[in-house]
Amino acid sequence: xxxTGMVITIGRxxxxxxxxxxxxLAEKLEIPYYDKSLLSEASRDSGISEELFExxxxxxxxxxxxxxxxxxxxxxxxxxxxxxMPLNHRIFLAQFDTIRRIASEGPCVLVGRCADxxxxxxxxxxxxxxxxxxxxxxxxxxxxxxxxxxxxxxxRREDKRRASYYNYYATGTWGDVNNYDLCIDSSKLGYExxxxxxxxxxxxxxxxxxxxxxRLAPKGPAEESR
Numbered sequence: 211x212x213x214t215g216m217v218i219t220i221g222r223x224x225x226x227x228x229x230x231x232x233x234x235l236a237e238k239l240e241i242p243y244y245d246k247s248l249l250s251e252a253s254r255d256s257g258i259s260e261e262l263f264e265x266x267x268x269x270x271x272x273x274x275x276x277x278x279x280x281x282x283x284x285x286x287x288x289x290x291x292x293x294x295m296p297l298n299h300r301i302f303l304a305q306f307d308t309i310r311r312i313a314s315e316g317p318c319v320l321v322g323r324c325a326d327x328x329x330x331x332x333x334x335x336x337x338x339x340x341x342x343x344x345x346x347x348x349x350x351x352x353x354x355x356x357x358x359x360x361x362x363x364x365x366r367r368e369d370k371r372r373a374s375y376y377n378y379y380a381t382g383t384w385g386d387v388n389n390y391d392l393c394i395d396s397s398k399l400g401y402e403x404x405x406x407x408x409x410x411x412x413x414x415x416x417x418x419x420x421x422x423x424x425r426l427a428p429k430g431p432a433e434e435s436r
Contacts, residue, residue: 213239214412216419217313217332219325221339221376221384224368225347225354227396227404228340229321234405236319239412244312245321248305255311256304266301268322268375302379322372326389327380336415338408339390346397391415 218235222228229245236243244251249267253260302324309328312318313335320329326337342350344362351361376384387393392411396404 212241212317213409214241214317214416215334216317216412216416217329217335218317218319218408218412219329219335219337220319220321221326221337221390222322223341223347223385224365224372225350226340226342227350227401230401231340231394231396231404231408232319232321234401235408238405238409239317239319241316242312242318243321244318248308248312248320248323251312252305252308255308256300258300258304262297263301263305266298268372324376324380327376327382333419336392336412337390339385339387339393340396340404341385341393342395342397 218232220228220232220235222231232245233243246267249263250260252258253263305323306328309320309323309325312320313329313332326335329335344365347365348361351365352358356364373384376382380389382389392408394404394407399407
């Protein structure tokens, strides 16, 4: 049984270990975890080729002209719900719908893909951003197979790519503390302690949410007469 009823979204700098933290958190809370797997879910939901989702995954939008002339490779879509939109918007809105559908089905951890923006109106969502210092991120990037001579350039490029994607589709700014409930430095705490901190934070937020819901619940006749 899940140890929480909350949905947690995680934004992250490249090389900060946000993927690892999110996975550890999901395991500790015993809830589903979505990162790249979200693309497969969106492909199944929308009928759009999974390859297209991968090609556009958290990447800056191409020009409107490019989107209009390239068309779309998709399986038959009886509803035709995305056919009249530019390609990049079809891809984003399909992910948008899948993120909302997944969140509506119960607690989970969602990494990246503007999930915090998509779910911004839900009170049961906690938005987290994971950062780390450059030395830590370079080491992590090299560990993952990036060229040691160009690791820092790769990190800056990937951060810029994620920021461009987020800033285009969301109303906020990627990495801005005002968009998140909690910002954590994984290079200070380590991945395990980041996950443990989030478990505690989730428990507190859930308790406060339940208390607020209880105060707002309609009172019965006996309570009103007191």
